[in-house]
Amino acid sequence: MSTKWDNKKKPVVIVGAGGAGSALARSLSQTLDRTKYELVLINPRPLHVVLPTTVRMLVTTADNLDKTALIPYDKLFVNENGTFKLGKVQSVSSEGAEGGEVVLESGEHVPYYILVLASGSHWPGPTTYPDTTEGVKEHVDSWRQDVKNAQNIVLIGGGAVGVETAGEIKTEFPDKKVTLIHGPDNLVNDTYTLKYRQTLERRVIKQGIELLLGEYVDDIPARTGPEVKTRSGKTVPADLVFVHTGPRPNTEFIKTSDSLGPDALTTSGFVKVKPTLQLAEHTNIFAAGDIIDWKEQKQVFKAAKHATVIANNILKLLGGQPLKPYQGADEILCCTVGRNGGVAHMPMFGGLILGDWAVKAIKAKGLFVGPTRKGMGYTS
Numbered sequence: 001m002s003t004k005w006d007n008k009k010k011p012v013v014i015v016g017a018g019g020a021g022s023a024l025a026r027s028l029s030q031t032l033d034r035t036k037y038e039l040v041l042i043n044p045r046p047l048h049v050v051l052p053t054t055v056r057m058l059v060t061t062a063d064n065l066d067k068t069a070l071i072p073y074d075k076l077f078v079n080e081n082g083t084f085k086l087g088k089v090q091s092v093s094s095e096g097a098e099g100g101e102v103v104l105e106s107g108e109h110v111p112y113y114i115l116v117l118a119s120g121s122h123w124p125g126p127t128t129y130p131d132t133t134e135g136v137k138e139h140v141d142s143w144r145q146d147v148k149n150a151q152n153i154v155l156i157g158g159g160a161v162g163v164e165t166a167g168e169i170k171t172e173f174p175d176k177k178v179t180l181i182h183g184p185d186n187l188v189n190d191t192y193t194l195k196y197r198q199t200l201e202r203r204v205i206k207q208g209i210e211l212l213l214g215e216y217v218d219d220i221p222a223r224t225g226p227e228v229k230t231r232s233g234k235t236v237p238a239d240l241v242f243v244h245t246g247p248r249p250n251t252e253f254i255k256t257s258d259s260l261g262p263d264a265l266t267t268s269g270f271v272k273v274k275p276t277l278q279l280a281e282h283t284n285i286f287a288a289g290d291i292i293d294w295k296e297q298k299q300v301f302k303a304a305k306h307a308t309v310i311a312n313n314i315l316k317l318l319g320g321q322p323l324k325p326y327q328g329a330d331e332i333l334c335c336t337v338g339r340n341g342g343v344a345h346m347p348m349f350g351g352l353i354l355g356d357w358a359v360k361a362i363k364a365k366g367l368f369v370g371p372t373r374k375g376m377g378y379t380s
Helices: 019-031 051-057 062-068 133-149 160-172 194-206 300-318 356-364 369-375
Strands: 010-015 037-043 047-049 070-072 083-086 089-094 100-104 109-112 114-117 152-156 177-182 210-213 227-229 235-237 240-243 282-287 333-336 342-346 352-354
Touching: 010 019, 010 109, 019 037, 019 300, 019 369, 037 109, 047 051, 047 133, 051 062, 051 160, 062 070, 062 369, 070 133, 114 300, 133 240, 152 160, 152 235, 160 177, 160 194, 160 333, 177 235, 194 210, 194 342, 194 352, 282 300, 333 356, 342 356, 352 356
Parallel strands: 010 037, 010 114, 037 083, 114 282, 152 177, 152 240, 177 210
Antiparallel strands: 047 070, 089 100, 100 109, 227 235, 333 342, 342 352
């Protein structure tokens, strides 16, 4: 394979065009020498979904999010220095320092010199979007209609996505009964202070949402219920059920890729990385976003930080310079409870808590649509 790149550009391939992959592609399109390298971004969906908007987009037509939060990749590459390839990855092969191939389900083989794995998460319930433009739009319309028609709505999982979705439903439809079921005794998780979690609970209750804490649902019912039964025996009527029990890493294609080695993934399916975000046994393969085995909460803004580190390290690797490590990120949580506010956790001073005014300004008003569009090359 040593002659594979003779008289050819060496491909830098990114698998996954979510928060990490898109940010990385944008950055590299500005810095990679196009006379030497070919930038390729592979994704199974032709649209970037601004995931923080899911909690509102599936509930209401407010803010026209189905027009602004579903973003094509046509303006992503600066000066058209890059190629978007639509396809789902089946496996990855490695032949050492000279690269390898990404194999798509279509049968196409995409060679790489440097590879970045940024394939994101599999989400349960409505946060999983189809891979076609038409399918995405049908998905959005279908959930909106179901929310409109339901009177008793149950959400399983009181992490940030569950809380935010419940808040959006109660804001748009204050007369509906909204019940949020969460296994632990407090909302979200113990990454955040007990004071913050209890403050968030009070804000959720103030919104008119019924909380069932310390209750587990072992048998997830169908989308339309008709009821949800908890482990302790409680029964909650449910015309509509949202499942927000947390994502799992989208790494099945890595598991089937024998040439990456048996130790590429943890037992939970996360990619093992060095502090430089390289795979331990493959210096020309990096990983970013939700799929990496790193002790931090999985959030979009952290994926963007991964992208910054990897973009710089790819240039250093190509230039024969020492790479720099990822230093981690602060555990910030800005949890909306409807369009008009929520509760935010800042790690400084032992856990600073901010309320409605700050959350509305930071997140609830725009759900990061504007900055995301700008980061993908759109001016409006």
